[in-house]
Amino acid sequence: MQVKSTQVKEPLLRMVKRDTLSPRKAWGIRGIAFLLSLITGGVLILILGHNPFLVYKAMVVGSWGSSTVIHETVKLAVPLLITAIGISFAFKMKFWNIGAEGQILVGAVAAGAFGLFTAHIFPKLPLVILMLFAGMTAGGLYGLLPAVCKAKWGTNETLFTLMLNYIALAFVKYLMNGPWKAPGSSFPKIAMLVPGARLSKVLGVHWGWILALILVVAAYIYFNKTKQGYEIAVVGESNNTARYAGINVSRVFTRTMFLSGALCGLVGMLQFAGADYTITEGTAGGVGFTAITVAWLAKMNPIGMLGVSVFIAMLERGANTIQTNFKIPASASDLLIGIILFFMLGCEFFVTYRLIFRGKEEQHA
């Protein structure tokens, strides 16, 4: 028997699902992944002919070094955070809303309809409230469309929401070139919001950041403590079970997608009235897609999304800084962000699974 057993070889590498992992270990793994991503990124920087330590330092200083850059970082984080919360409403019920971009644009346009053309009629406060409601309603309705179609005819929400993005984008282009073109401008652009109607600043950034923080808490309570949040979770797990429990699945679909779209529409309004003061094709600027990463990395937990969105905003801000400071091309700094995100997403595999190498099992058992 002894002789024969040498022929019997264990596989070189095996994947075993972890039973439970203490949070401390899980964070240990994430920490290691972050370090490894910095090292890998460092190699890239070395190849470009720069000192990785200086570049990394510049990234941190560039995003947190002074109140001006902190304002910029927060300005980037706010739309990411609110959008991530918005889409997590849909994602929790396994409704793949990848149409946040479109919902943001539509929200911005609706806010713009009031902001640009009724600023001379209304005083500031009612105007802002009007823009807020218009943005949220428009975004909500734009999100409602795929939900109604899915509930009625079973359409695919992924394709549907994606296509709606392009429609919204084309509509903005049409407004820029046609009816909303700024008077006297030689190239297509929409006029600026008058300074009197712009969102007030609190600690240097428009008050959207306070709203975002409130939304984090509100979304957390909604998901975990309310009946509607519970219904979303049940529908997400199984439509059949939901029907069995007497939950009206179509109503949950439509209600939740309205909320999801409304939050994205709110982002559009904030970007228009608080950050850009105008509407362009870049108003959404990929936020709708980056927010998907944020929501997933945070595992749909609003509090986690706060951390992740600030982190990603910092990376983007930092990447900007090193472009100007070190003349590192934009593509390379984007690559750096990509490397860090790759490691952070990839390490989740090691949080869920562990690998066993040949002959190493005894120590584990």
Added chain:
Amino acid sequence: MTALFLEVYKTVGKRKEEEGLGEATDYAVRMHHVTKTFGKVVANKNVDLELKNGEILALLGENGSGKTTLMNMLSGIYFPDHGEIEIHGTPVTIRSPRDAFDLGIGMIHQHFKLVDVMTAAENIILGLDGKTTVNRKEINKKVGELASRYGFETDPAKKIYNMAVSEKQTVEILKVLFRGADILILDEPTAVLTPQETKKLFAVLRNMKADGKSIIIITHKLNEVMAISDRVAILRKGEYIGVVETAATNQAQLTEMMVGRPISLAIDRPKRECGEERLEVIGLTCLNGEGVKTLDNVSFTTYSGEILGVAGIAGSGQKELCEAIAGLCPTIAGSVLYSGECEGENCVSRERILGLKPDEIVKKGISMAFVPEDRLGMGLVAGMDMTDNVMLRSYKNKKGFLVDRKTPKNVAEKLIEELEIVTPGVETPVGRMSGGNVQKVLLGREIALSPSVLIVAYPVRGLDINSSYRIYDLLNEQKKKGVSVIFIGEDLDVLMELSDRIMVLCGGKVSGIVDPREVTKEDIGLMMIHVEEEVPVCK
């Protein structure tokens, strides 16, 4: 002393024989001291298993005793932590299902792994090496030949989504045979079959045995063990208890080995109080997606304090009947009338509940509990913990925007205690619990609603003896409380022992309502395939 010497001598002799002859060994499979752990859970502990060439070995054990885990190691899905496996006398390493196939081991899983939109033959050749083009005609012919050789009835060109469960199982078995497997493992194959289909399957298994195949069949149905196997190996709590010749044992002995203590196999049928009318179903008719009648003019009445058994071949309209009453399946004709309990002079008037959604039925103050066939896909949410599952049916009762988790948590804790549910705690997702415990959670929750009508569909499917008897007891308790129980069953023996009346369905029609004390199993079997004076509608 002499005896000991003899024993040693025998062992040495046997070993010599194996080592010397290799191929000529009697054993198709030998597993020696196999251990497998998942985290802290020991699924198999030093298990030995021997399968002789050309025999049918039954692997018997309660739920969670490690039968499936052991077989998954043989078929390359899991890799053992310790222990050796020999196939035809040669030590081997099985790293993947591919390795297992190469060694001639084929496993038919409880949950089928078939591509719905493909035909039987396409599924069978899927994943096999071959030319870039597929000659469907030739493959259909080959598959057809293979099927007729063992006595299967199947159409190789039929699409999977058009197939009944038993047909899908046939395809799974053919898939394994087509790959040239000579060691077959069947994981609870009869759990999804009717008595007739089971007989057919057993005939096929005997044909395969005659053809020299070695077969392991995982089961916990004792009468099937007695009917089909040559030897029985018993596992209990992951440990190997022993192996016995089927001919030299009986059900009582097997039960004792499996459970660890002798238990009675008789089902109690408490005397039925003369109850009042509870549900009246009149002319219920349902269509499925293709416009075929799944229920056809079904009429019957249930009474409080009785168990109405519903018998019938799988797919005779049982699912639709339950779901139509529970408000989950649209109907085209008929009505369901509910009469509430009478308190003194106060009788709740007869309410028409057909066409109402589940929540609307609840709003009328009617407490109807329903344990659906698909436990984790419909009755429970697999990814949620017990608390969240317990409140699934009652979370709306509390007014306001927020949910109350305290009450359901208390209910969950009470259920764990009263029904002896084995789980690390109320926070464990129910999907991680074993089948018997999942069913206890589901039935426990429904009973906690203190229903006046309780509909249970296949409540003991896939459950071990202990859990099954616990479920029967629970149903009897409800009956004594005056609940009108509708019990959809598949095991005729159980139906006949437990029910006060049995309604037999055939092709969506009621072929009769009988008293189980006055008819035989065969009578009911006949009713399952014939509706009075009509051409048989069921296949």
